[in-house]
Amino acid sequence: MKTRKWLNVMWLLVLVAMVISACAPAATPVASQPTQAPAPTQPPAPTQPPAPTQAPAATQPPAATQPPAATKAPVATLEVTAQGKKILHVAYSAEIDVLNAFTSQNLTDPEVTMIEGLIMSNDKNQYIPVLAKEIPTYANGGAVKRPDGKVDMTWHLQEGVKWQDGVEFTSKDVCFTWNYIVGEPQVYNQDQYLNIESCKEVDKYTVLFTWKTPYAPYNTLFEALLPEHLLGKMTPTEITNYEPYNRSPLGTGPFKFAEWKPGEYIRVVKNPDYWRGPQYPMLDEIVFNFIPDNNTRLNAMKSKEYDLGIGFQANQVKDLKAIDGYSVSLVNSNAFTQFGTSIKSAKGKLLFSDPNVRKAMYYAIDREAIAKDLMEGTVTVATTQIAPFSPYYNPNTTIYNFDPEKAKQMLDAAGWKVGSDGIRVKDGQRFSFTILNRAGRNDRIAIAQVIQAQLKDVGIEVLMDTKESAAWTGQWRTGNWEAIVGGWFISGDPSITNLYSCKGANNMTGYCDPKADDAMNASDQALDFKDRKPLMDQVQALLADDAPDLPIYFNVLPVSYSNKLQNFKGSGTNLGSFWNSYEWDLTQ
C-alpha cells in the first residue's frame, strides 16, 4: 500500500514532465521550421558543376516568378544528403539579426553570398565592380566634374542579370535602393549617401548619380542592392521591418536563401541562373552554423566538423595552424587597435591636454612586444592610422618607437616630477588615470595590462575599470573617460575624417586640429589617387605630430579553412571574405 503511494509520486513526476513537454509546440526533435524554401523547386538539371562545354542558360528554366516569401515548403533535411552535393559547412560566430545589409548591425557573410551590389572588396582590400561594368573615375570618363562643382557619375550596369525570382535587374533597382537609404535614418552610413543629390535612370542599364561635392570614398557605397519589384510599394520604414525580406532576402548573388533555423544555422543553396555563367557557383550549398563561443568554435575546427571557420582571435592562430589538413588565412584587415585618451573628461583634460605628455606616454609603450608576444606575431604594427599595406600609407611620419628613457625625459620636461611613491606629480596632481575596459574583449584587456605595466616603469599609474559591453559603449560614446584600448574597422577606403575631424561623428575624444581638418576634408574631395595621396600623407603626418591616440596594430581576421576548399582568398575589409564565394569549390 505504502509502496504504491511512493510509486504514485514517481508517476506524478513523470506526468508533470510530460504535461510540460506537451505544452511545447512541436517538441519533436526534428522540428522542420516553416521556412521559405525555393530549393525544392530546383529543376533536376546539373547537380554537379557542369563542364564548361555546356550551353549556358539554356538548361535552366527561370526559377518561377514567385517572391521568396510566397513558397512555404518544409525543408526536408534528408534532401540535403542527396549524393554528390558539395555542401560547405561553415563554423560561423554569433547569430545575426537580420539579412537586410543596410539595417543589420552585424557584418553578415551569409548576406554577401545572396545579395550583390555595385561593388565589393577583394582580398587586396580594393574595391572591384560586381553588378557594375566598371567603377567610374575621372580617368575612364565615368566621373565628370561639372562647372558648378558637382560631380556626375555614370554607372554602367551588367546586362542580363536576373534577380533570383527571374525578374531582370535594372537601373530602377539602383535608384530604388538609393531612395530607400536616404529615406531610412537607421541605415548606419546614411550620411555618406546623403552627398548624392539625385539618381537618374538614363536607360535600363545606366545610372547617373549627381554628387553635391566630390566624395572620394564613393566607391565603397552600394555594396548591396534591393529588388524594386518586390519592395517598391513600401515605405522605407516598412521595408526595414518587413520580416520576409529580413529573414529570406532576394538578391542576384550566386546563392539563394533556403532556410534559417533560429539559433542554429542559415542555409543557402546554389542559384542555377547565376549571371556569371553556368559554371558558377561551384558549390551546391553553404551552411552557416552559429557557434557563439570562440573556444567551442576552435574545438569544432579541431575535430574537423567544418570546412571553414571564421571569427577567431589572433591568439588562436597557433592552435588553428596545428590542425592537420587545414590552412589559416591571415589577410591583414583595416581594423586598427589604438590606445586613446579623451580630453572630454575632467581628468583627461588635466592630464592629456599637453601633446608632449601624450607623446611621452607613447614612447613608453612597446608596440612591437604587444604585436609579437601578445598577438603572437600575427598582426602588423601600426605607425599611422592607415595600414602599411595600403597605397595611402605614409612611412615618413613621427614614429613612437619604444624608448622609456626618452619618455622619462619628456615627462620631466613637461613638469611631471617623480613623487615619493614613484608616481609623477605636477602641481599636487598625481599622474594616475583609468583605462575603461570592455568585458569580454580579452585581447584589449591584455593590451591594457601591458600598457599599465610599461607606464608604471616611467612613473605613471594606470587603474582599470572593466564594464559590460553595452555599458562600456554607453560611456565610451560620451567621451567621459580618461583612456581606452579601442579599435575601428575602416572600410577599404582610408577616409578617417569621421574619427579625427573636430565635428567628426565618431570623434569621441575631443581632439580638434583645424589644420588636420582641412587636409582631411580636402582628401575626401580628391577623387584621383595622385591628388589624394599627398593629402592623406599630410593627414597622417599631422595626426602623428598631434598624437591624439597611439595606433598599436592592424588586426588580422584569422579564417581557418579545409584544404579541400578551393579558391578561398579571404579579405580584410568590413565586407568579409565571401566576396568570391561563387568560385569556391570543394574537392573530395
Add this chain to the structure above:
Amino acid sequence: MGHYVVRRLFQMIPLLIGISIIMFALIQAAPGGPEAMFFESGRFINPKVVESYRHRLGLDQPVPIQYFKWLEAALTGDFGLSFSTTRPVSDMILERLPATLELMLTAFIFAALIAIPLGIYSAVRQYSLFDYFGTGCSFLGIAMPVFWFGLILQLIFSVKLGWLPTSGRETVGDATFLDQIKHLILPAIVLSLLYIAGWSRYMRSSLLSVIHKEFMVTARAKGLGERDVIWTHAVKNGLIPVISVMALDLAGLFSGAVITETIFAWPGIGRLFIQSTFSRDYPLMMGILMIGSFMVIFFNLIADLVYGWLDPRITYS
C-alpha cells in the same frame, strides 16, 4: 483544495505585475542601450542614426509611459517586437522552446535517475567509502565551472576520440535521430551534473535526518525487513523535501541554461536571453523574464501541492 488552488492562481496576477514593474525598471536602469549594437562591428556610426533609432523604438519617452504601453500590450498577450530582429518576441521564444525542453528534460530525468539512488545509498551506507566518494564527487560537481567542464568534454570526446560532435543540435544535411542524440549527450551531461550534485546531497541529508527517528526503530521492532524499512518508511519521508526542491528546479526548464547552451551552441532560450541582454533588446528580455517568473511562481504552487499530497499532516484550505 480546489478553492485554494484558484486563490493561489489569482494571487499570481498582482505578483506578476509587481515583478514586471521591477524588471522593467531594472532593465532600463542598466547602463547602455540597444544602440550599443551599432558599435559592435567597429564601423563609423553617426550619432544621428542612434537618435533616430531610439526614437523609432520609443526609448525617448519617459520610462513609466514605456512601461504602461508594454503592460497594455502584454495583457493582451502581445510581448511586442524584438528590437534587433524586428520579429514578434513570442515567436522568437516559442521557436526556442522545443530545443530548450529537449535539453532540460533530458538533463533533468538523467539527473533524477542518478541523484536519488546515489543519495539513498550514501545515506544508508553513511561514512562508507562509497559515501565519501559520492560526497567528493558532489562537491566537485558543484564547484566545477560549467564552461570549463564543457570545453574539456569537447576536447576529450570530440577532438581526441571523435565520438561526439562538439556543438549544435544536429548535423545539417545528416540529421538522423542518432545524430541528434549524439548532439544531446555532452550538453545534457554537463547540465545534469549540477543537478546530480545538488539533489544527491539533499537526498542524503534528508534521509539521514529520518533514518534515526523513532518510527524507524518501531518499524524495525515490528520485524520488518531492512529493505522495507528503508524503502517504505525512510525513503518516502526523506523524499518530501527533495521533491519540493526538484519541483522548484523544474521552473528552470523554460528558462534554459545560459552557459551550457552558449558553450554547446544549443539553440535554447538561455542563449536567446544572453543575446538579448548584451544587445539590450528590452522587449525580448522582458518576454523571457516574465515567462521565467511565471514558471517560478507556478512551480512554487506545484511544490506546495506535492508537499501536501506527500505529507498528509499538511493541508491547505
